[in-house]
Amino acid sequence: MVPYVFDPNNDLAQINDVSMRSTIKKKSGNQKKENKKTKTPSNQPIWGYGDTSSPLTADQCSFVVVLTSCMILCCVFYNVSPQYESFASPIPRDYTARLRNSQRPTIDVSKCSPRQTIVFLKTHKTGSTTLARLIELYGYKHSLTFVRKIGEGRSIHFGNRNLNYKSRKMFLPPPNVTKGDYSNYKYNIFTLHVRYNRAVLNTFMKKDPVHITIIREPSAQLESAFMFFHFGKYVNSTAEGIPPFEAFVSNPTKYRKAASSIMGYNDQMFDLGLSKKSFLNETIINKTIARLDQDMDLVLINEFYDESLVLLSKLLC
CATH class of the missing domain: 3.40.50 (Rossmann fold)
Structure with a gap:
């Protein structure tokens, strides 16, 4: 299985959570007001990757990165490794069934008298x-x-x-x-x-x-x-x-x-x-x-x- 690699330029554009977009929109509005006061230079990189064209602020980017990291973890544990039922239980789901169906050693009673x-x-x-x-x-x-x-x-x-x-x-x-x-x-x-x-x-x-x-x-x-x-x-x-x-x-x-x-x-x-x-x-x-x-x-x-x-x-x- 090919490991998942996070691409900030492509993956962030795919966020479809409505509440998240709303949160980002509100924060963007507030940030614009603050920018008028502070007059942040237009050529200052906000992403930290040298991308000066991003419409998101540094705080917004940090929030999105954290959210995306959580999504990646969910993918790792639930999609990439479905055999794990939870974070605290690394026991494969079919373990009990395998144990139940396994051949257990038996004692030949005919050859053994207590x-x-x-x-x-x-x-x-x-x-x-x-x-x-x-x-x-x-x-x-x-x-x-x-x-x-x-x-x-x-x-x-x-x-x-x-x-x-x-x-x-x-x-x-x-x-x-x-x-x-x-x-x-x-x-x-x-x-x-x-x-x-x-x-x-x-x-x-x-x-x-x-x-x-x-x-x-x-x-x-x-x-x-x-x-x-x-x-x-x-x-x-x-x-x-x-x-x-x-x-x-x-x-x-x-x-x-x-x-x-x-x-x-x-x-x-x-x-x-x-x-x-x-x-x-x-x-x-x-x-x-x-x-x-x-x-x-x-x-x-x-x-x-x-x-x-x-x-x-x-x-x-």
């Missing part, structure tokens, strides 16, 4: 509660059963307990199962805070469970736990003039009460089954990590939450 049994081992201050709610929504969607403790009240956490084969006595019975009929206490979804014990967990879960957990960068997890569990009350750093957490990490042995808490001392590995007495035993630590690597179908990472959720969705179908 997993029915999920064991999610929560870890402290890693974003695990958020993930637990997402997994529970998945369970609600598929009408699955959940492990819930008796007398849950306002707390949805089970506590950092060591599970054993009698732990199911603290659970609410599944739907249509008589209370106390523990052999039939079988569930689809587990999303509570407990220490990892695969053998015990599998006794009250339905067949073919998926085992998952989530971890977080240790220093970030420690700082979050320090704040959440109010470890700062054990650290008197006012005299030192530094924040409690900074004082604690600079000299943990000075604040033994805070340092001795499981929540502030390798808490993630403790949740995953490592005993406190083995915290400094590198051999046992490596064996525990190797065992978890075999046991877990997926380990999500807090710092890569979105990517982890994509992997989880693929695992659960």
